[in-house]
Amino acid sequence: MxxxxxxxxxxxxxxxxxxxxxxxxxxxxxxxxxxxxxxxxxxTPWARTVASGVELLRDPRYNKGLGFTLAERDHHYLRGLLPPVHFSQELQEERILEDLRSYPDQLQKYVALMELQERNERLFYKVLIDHVEEMLPFVYTPTVGEACQKYGLIYRRPRGLYISLNEKGKILDVLRNWPEHNVHVIVVTDGERILGLGDLGIQGMGIPVGKLALYTALGGLRPSLCLPVVIDVGTNNKDLLNDRFYIGLKRERATGEEYDSLIDEFMSAVKQEYGERVLVQFEDFANQNAFRLLAKYSTTHLVFNDDIQGTAAVVLGGLIAAVNITGTKISDQTYLFAGAGEAGSGIAEIIAMHISKESNVELEEARKKIWMVDSKGLLESSRLGSLQEYKKRYAHEHESCPDFPAAVKQLKPTVLIGTTSKKGMFSKEILEEVASFTERPIVLALSNPTSKSECTAEEALKYTQGRALFASGSPFSPVEMNGKTFTPGQANNAYIFPGMGLGCIIAGAIRVQDEMFLEAARALAHQVSKEDSERGLIYPSFTHIRKISAHIAAAVAAKAYELGLATRIPRPTDLLSYAQSCMYSPSYRKYR
Ligand SMILES: NC(=O)C1=CN([C@@H]2O[C@H](COP(=O)(O)OP(=O)(O)OC[C@H]3O[C@@H](n4cnc5c(N)ncnc54)[C@H](OP(=O)(O)O)[C@@H]3O)[C@@H](O)[C@H]2O)C=CC1
Ligand SMILES: CC(=O)C(=O)O
Ligand SMILES: [Mg+2]
Structure with missing residues (x-):
């Protein structure tokens, strides 16, 4: 025991x-x-050997650099291969921080952090975990966006698995080339909708790599359990096709049968190689594939789409916290979305599910609180014939309305949710308008990276006289307003997916269902403290993310057991302590 x-x-x-x-x-x-x-x-023939000497220094999983004690250096043939000093891991961490902080450029910090990950994995995670608020913008949005745009140029060493059309018929073998055989989470993209930056082809690999670093740092999954994958079916990005440093297939994107059969082979191979309980997170697929793939594989695999479902949960969590501040209910609000794609539709549906349960009304009825605008105007019944399936549920009876500003005037929303990747969508006029009929407007500018945000934190506060409850997909610096400092919250699915993954794994879940995301959202909202609320914050600080993830994991796992989707039997009695006990610690291990 x-x-x-x-x-x-x-x-x-x-x-x-x-x-x-x-x-x-x-x-x-x-x-x-x-x-x-x-x-x-x-x-695949493979061998596990004891690493020593230079090989040990070159193995990021075991390397401690100057952190090797003198005794360890003797035992592992390292004498003379390192300068004579020994640094504690804490001192190494301070040195790394000082170095990172000296770089003027965010991309340089990203590259330095990635190099650290390649060199000394535990030190990388220690820096990330201990300084999560400071480091998140470099390993994740916004800097990861720039890194993906320049991936060909900054490429140093491969990371993750690259599965291209060239690997058709051989994907199982490709999976077996991966050095780890005990994989629990895969984040996969085809690179077609990388943040709000569009088609970046194979360079989208930065996203699975970044998201999985967060699985470890924020959710406590051991790094070796995580596999980043990019599926390269070509790109329609002309700049990349003409770029001599582009590292992917130089051809137009495959579509139809050619695309579907590659994805199908990948999904079958994953299940065959890692079993029923490997979690596959679809990330940054374009919406014409995202909805289809989710529907297709959610009944046969343990999958979810982070942009549709993870984002939905983070927003619902923030809304629950926001209405706790205003003393209202989720069902009291009128929602207007700018953007009706993956993120928008996913959020709309989870809000409707929540209202339906909270107010005991039919889902159909609950949806009527929610209005959405896409690039062609308000979703309304006269457009039903030409709308994609996922938009139809929100095409209510209403006269046609050409765009978002007109919809704001007509519908008088109390909540604005932006998922358009269009900077300036929440203009001064719109923010002022909303503030004129709502005491505490809720403004969520979710688009990433920062350059695509529908408005800045400063704009949201300035044009609502500091009354807006605001959060954004990418972080903004604190804003001074009426002598007070306001630190804007970050409405990003990074609050959800690490805990969701951990919850699935500790329960041995075999499927993901929407109810698990509802639980994740509620667990997140529970973590917003009284002090946060008093400061107008609708999300808890990322500093507490491991505790938050453990609570989300416990809630998700409990729901999986309740739904009969869990296979880890017997059920741990205390899921929260069990989740916490499973978390990876980056502290160095002592070697013989
Ligand atoms: N904060 C977070 O955690 C997350 C943020 N995001 C961000 O959300 C953004 C959108 O992602 P996603 O939903 O997947 O993308 P989609 O491409 O699926 O959706 C974009 C939507 O915006 C609409 N749109 C474009 N231009 C306008 C306009 N001028 N007026 C109104 N609507 C417009 C599109 O309309 P149409 O349908 O007609 O083309 C579409 O419905 C990205 O920037 C992404 O980074 C995504 C996931 C998580
Ligand atoms: C955060 C995220 O998943 C996105 O912007 O796509
Ligand atoms: Mg995404």
Missing amino acids: ESQLKDMRGDGPNVLDKDPGATIAGGVHDTYGEDAATVERIV
Whole structure:
């Protein structure tokens, strides 16, 4: 028992290591697939060796750099390969921070952090975990957006798996080239809608890499359990096609059967190689594929779409916290969305689900509180014939209305939600208008990166005389207003997906259902403290993200058990402590 607890604390091998993985008859563990191999079935030969000397210094999982003690240097043939001093991990961390802070440019910080991840994984995660608020903008939005745009140029070492059309028919073998065989979470993109920056083809790889770093730092999943994947089906981005440093396939995007069959092969291979309980997070697909793929695989795989569902949960969590501040109800608000794509539709639907449960009304009825504008104007019934399926539910009876400013005038919303990737969409006039008929307008400018935000924090506060409850997808610096400092919140799915992933894993969930996102949203809202509310904040600080993720994980896992989707039996009695005990610690391990 003690040793089990020790393992769970992270002093020994992590409990998630003990996942049975693939088993063959009789329950024999066949983690690497060799026993199940037949003459026909190809396996990758691999060997686990004890690293020492230079090899140890070059292995980011085990390297401690100057953190190797003198005894460790003796035992592992490192004498003379390092300068003579020994630094504690804390001193190494301070050195890294000082170095990072000296770079004037955000992209330089990104590159330096990625290099640290390649060199000394534990130190990288220690820096990220201990300084999450400061580091998040570099490993994640907005800097990751710039990194993706320049990925070909800043490319140093490959990270994650690149699966292109060239790998058609061989994807299972490609998965077996990956050095880890115990994979629990995959974040996959095809690079077609990278943040609000459009089609970046294979360079979208920065997103799965960044999101999975957050799975570890924010959600406590061990790095080796995480696999970033980019599916390269070409790109329609002319600049990239003409760029001699572009690292992907130089062809137009595959569509139709060619596209679908590659994705299908990937999804089958993933299940075959890692089993039923590997979580696949779809990220930054363009909406014509995102909705389809989610519908197609959600009944056969453990999948979710972060842009549709993760974003929905983070917004609902913020809205619950916002109405707690205003003393109103979610169902009291009138919602107007600028943008009716993946993020917009996902958010609208979870709000409607919440209202339906809260007010005990039919979903149809609940949807009527929500109005959406797309690039062609207000969704309303005269457009039903030409709308995509996911928009039809919000095409209510109303006269036609050409654009967002006109819709604001006609509908008098109390909540504005922006998912257009269009800077300036929440203009001075619109913010003033909303502030004229609502005491505390809720303004969520969700588009990423910062350059695409519908408005800035300063604009939202200035044009509403400091009354707006504001949050944005990418972070904004604090704003001074009437002698007070307001630190804007970040409405980003990074609050949700790490806890969602951890919750699925600790429960051994086999499917993700919308109710799990509803629970995640409520758990997030619960983490907003009284002090946060008093300061007009609708999200808790990212500084507490590991605690937040543990609460989300426990809520998600509890729902998975309730829905009969959990396979880890018996159910841990205290899911919260169990979630916390499973979290990866970046502290160095002592070597013999
Ligand atoms: N903060 C967060 O956690 C998240 C933020 N996002 C951000 O949200 C943004 C959108 O993502 P996503 O929903 O996936 O993208 P989509 O492409 O699916 O949706 C964009 C929507 O904006 C609409 N639109 C474009 N121009 C206008 C306009 N002038 N007026 C009104 N509507 C307009 C589009 O209309 P039409 O349908 O007619 O083309 C479409 O409905 C991105 O910037 C992304 O980074 C996404 C996920 C999470
Ligand atoms: C945050 C995120 O997932 C996006 O902007 O796409
Ligand atoms: Mg995304």
